[in-house]
Amino acid sequence: MKTDLDSRAVTVMQDGWSDIHNTPVIAGSVHTGDSYFISAIETGNNKETADYCATFTRDTMKIAAESFGCNVTVVVTGNEKKMDSMGKI
Template sequence: MQDSWSDIRNTTVIAGSVHTGEKSYFISAIDTSTNRTADYCAALTRDTMKIAVESFGCNVTAVVTDNERKMDCIRENLKEDNPSLTAYGCSSHWLTRCHTISSH
């Protein structure tokens, strides 16, 4: 799982975690204020996936991110690397966005 956000000083952070099907584990949180590109963030996601494989002996079969445009690009990049990977946006973010759009 990958998520990003900005703090009150507009410092952006991207955090990665893994869910084994039984439990979630925090992997990392990285300040991305100096590099916010989709390619850089995709590399961070790949790093998180590698750590998950090495640390938990699991196969990464899916990735979920929020629905920000950059995260859409990250999912597309990851699917290019591994077409069998399931990559999708966060349902909670998606539902919030759909509700906001339909309310206008």
């Protein structure tokens, strides 16, 4: 991944869902034409608010930059109302 992503402009893709036990999960990946998994978390008791999702996105961007040397140029999420709010954050 480091070789493929080093110095590349990437798109962060973020999505959330619930697993089979109804536990909320958020995952982030980067896309360059190929997709690379970066991180995922169970949100537990944390509400998936716009602020919470924005923090996860910033963390994903930081991991992508520091661990893989890529430059995030675009963020793509779902079209929920909280995601609209997250984009403004």
